[in-house]
Amino acid sequence: MPSVRFFSGETVPLEMHKVRVVQKLTLPDIDTRLAAITAAGNNTFLLQNRDVFMDMLTDSGVNAMSDRQVAAMMVADDSYAGSATYTRLETRLREIFGMDWILPTHQGRACENILAQVLVTPGSIVPMNYHFTTTKAHIVLNGGRVEEIIHARGLEVTSDEPFKGDMDVAALERLVAEHGAERIAFVRVEAGTNLIGGQPVSLANLREVRAVCDRHGLTLVYDASLMADNLYFLKTREAACRDLSIREITRQIADLCDVIYFSARKLGCARGGAICVRDEALYNRMRGLVPLYEGFLTYGGMSVREIEALTVGLDETMDEDMISQGPQFIAYMVGELDRRGIPVITPAGGLGCHIDVMRFLDHVPQAQYSAGALASALYIASGVRGMERGTLSEQRAPDGTEPLANMELVRLAMPRRVFTLSQVKYAIDRIDWLWQNRRLVGGLTFVEEPEILRFFYGRLAPVSDWQQRLVAQFKADFGDSL
Ligand code: F0G
Numbered sequence: 001m002p003s004v005r006f007f008s009g010e011t012v013p014l015e016m017h018k019v020r021v022v023q024k025l026t027l028p029d030i031d032t033r034l035a036a037i038t039a040a041g042n043n044t045f046l047l048q049n050r051d052v053f054m055d056m057l058t059d060s061g062v063n064a065m066s067d068r069q070v071a072a073m074m075v076a077d078d079s080y081a082g083s084a085t086y087t088r089l090e091t092r093l094r095e096i097f098g099m100d101w102i103l104p105t106h107q108g109r110a111c112e113n114i115l116a117q118v119l120v121t122p123g124s125i126v127p128m129n130y131h132f133t134t135t136k137a138h139i140v141l142n143g144g145r146v147e148e149i150i151h152a153r154g155l156e157v158t159s160d161e162p163f164k165g166d167m168d169v170a171a172l173e174r175l176v177a178e179h180g181a182e183r184i185a186f187v188r189v190e191a192g193t194n195l196i197g198g199q200p201v202s203l204a205n206l207r208e209v210r211a212v213c214d215r216h217g218l219t220l221v222y223d224a225s226l227m228a229d230n231l232y233f234l235k236t237r238e239a240a241c242r243d244l245s246i247r248e249i250t251r252q253i254a255d256l257c258d259v260i261y262f263s264a265r266k267l268g269c270a271r272g273g274a275i276c277v278r279d280e281a282l283y284n285r286m287r288g289l290v291p292l293y294e295g296f297l298t299y300g301g302m303s304v305r306e307i308e309a310l311t312v313g314l315d316e317t318m319d320e321d322m323i324s325q326g327p328q329f330i331a332y333m334v335g336e337l338d339r340r341g342i343p344v345i346t347p348a349g350g351l352g353c354h355i356d357v358m359r360f361l362d363h364v365p366q367a368q369y370s371a372g373a374l375a376s377a378l379y380i381a382s383g384v385r386g387m388e389r390g391t392l393s394e395q396r397a398p399d400g401t402e403p404l405a406n407m408e409l410v411r412l413a414m415p416r417r418v419f420t421l422s423q424v425k426y427a428i429d430r431i432d433w434l435w436q437n438r439r440l441v442g443g444l445t446f447v448e449e450p451e452i453l454r455f456f457y458g459r460l461a462p463v464s465d466w467q468q469r470l471v472a473q474f475k476a477d478f479g480d481s482l
Helices: 030-039 067-073 084-097 108-119 133-141 169-179 205-215 227-237 248-255 279-287 289-293 305-316 320-339 370-382 421-436 466-478
Strands: 004-007 011-013 101-105 125-128 145-148 187-190 220-223 259-263 271-277 354-355 388-390 409-413 444-448 457-464
Touching: 011 108, 030 370, 030 466, 067 305, 084 248, 084 271, 084 305, 101 108, 101 279, 101 289, 108 133, 108 259, 108 271, 108 279, 108 289, 125 169, 133 145, 133 169, 169 205, 169 466, 187 205, 205 220, 205 305, 220 248, 227 305, 271 279, 271 421, 279 289, 320 354, 370 388, 370 409, 370 421, 370 444, 370 457
Parallel strands: 125 145, 125 187, 187 220, 220 259
Antiparallel strands: 004 011, 101 271, 259 271, 354 409, 388 409, 444 457
16 A cells, blocks of 8 residues: 655555445444433443544454455355365465465464463463463463563654564573573464564564574474555565565465464455464374364365355455555554654554543552543543553462553554545544643552453542543534534
8 A cells, every 4th residue: 555645745644455344333422421420330341332533442353344354254165174165265375374274263362272272381471572462361261370471662652663573592592501492392483573562573573583483492383463554564674575566474484384374364364364374293182172162174164164264364364455554554543643742652553543541641540540531531532542551451379569661652553444534633633632631631440350361341430529620621623523
């Protein structure tokens, strides 16, 4: 997708697709929005989608499909065993990644369950650039632990470092020296790196990680859920990839890995997942778990229609026009917010735009869930639904104390090919309004706090009448309008 420069001088991302099927949206007025977020306990997970104008909660399972994907769904071969639909997926994955052994699953975390059950033993360690919530949960459940060895540059909120997802390779060497290679269950690289803002991993870094794995006989597992964005960043930011096609870059990545798994809710714009394995013996160790947890080996819990859509979606991921739409819209949004002095994670990554709430609401203590408060305030001001990624998403310690998160973020995910640029401009404008009125926003406190995964189900209340004051200011500025 090209960025075009208008005659006026403005540069905008230009969509290389047209909209053929649409879904009606509504924008509830601000009183309705206040009532909806109050009913949802100030937790954006508990909002009803009918009350949401732009759903930027996640990019998972909500990407737009192409006409070719929808057409492929009509010719799916609905059989439990030996489905031609599955053979088509298997052929496509072999062609793209060059790995012979494929296991289908119903989504990304199901791959993680199988990998962890087979590779993680009590006391073992899984070094990785950065954890993802479900990955870590499965490793811990099987008695292992995660060692995050992201490069120090990765945690700097604002920078111009192009590959903030890179692993600290020296730290990986130190871990092996300290614990011995036999304690390392596997090494995991997540690219792009979800929880630090969809930040990419360079091919050069992956090559260095591979060299360490070779020296010590370690298995290298690549989480390709956010690989489409990562491929775009490799093509545009890494000199060694500039003259390679997306297909060639993909193959260079795959050739360095022993296992590639992914959530097809992100990669391939469908719903499902798969594990691709180089080694037949490892495949055989994992195979038995697929019928147990997922479904037979030729569907793995996915509907055949989704498998057809995924097979086409993976092929379309090799098209630079297709994979650049998300990162370019995100770059536009991050650039416009940054230009207004609004604190966001830079450089722009994949997945979405991430607001740095420690700076946005520097007057709200982390213990009052500042990122949760901003997500609530943003919904009130705009009908845009984001996701809290901060202290609220952490778990309270057994002694009741509250571990404060490294970062307080509101993630505004950019589902691929879903929003128009004018909708993105609307979100930017309302965030700007909120930034100008940020002193009106106060904290939240729990009224119902579940013991586990509290961010999904927990209910909170404002610590004061700050929401009423925010609504009054909005009406003063915009009239009684939307
Ligand atoms: N790995 C990464 C990097 C992910 O971002 C996700 C999901 C998973 C694994 C798990 O895949 O959801 O299909 O089971 N991320 C979603 C999100 C949930 O909203 O960022 P899944």
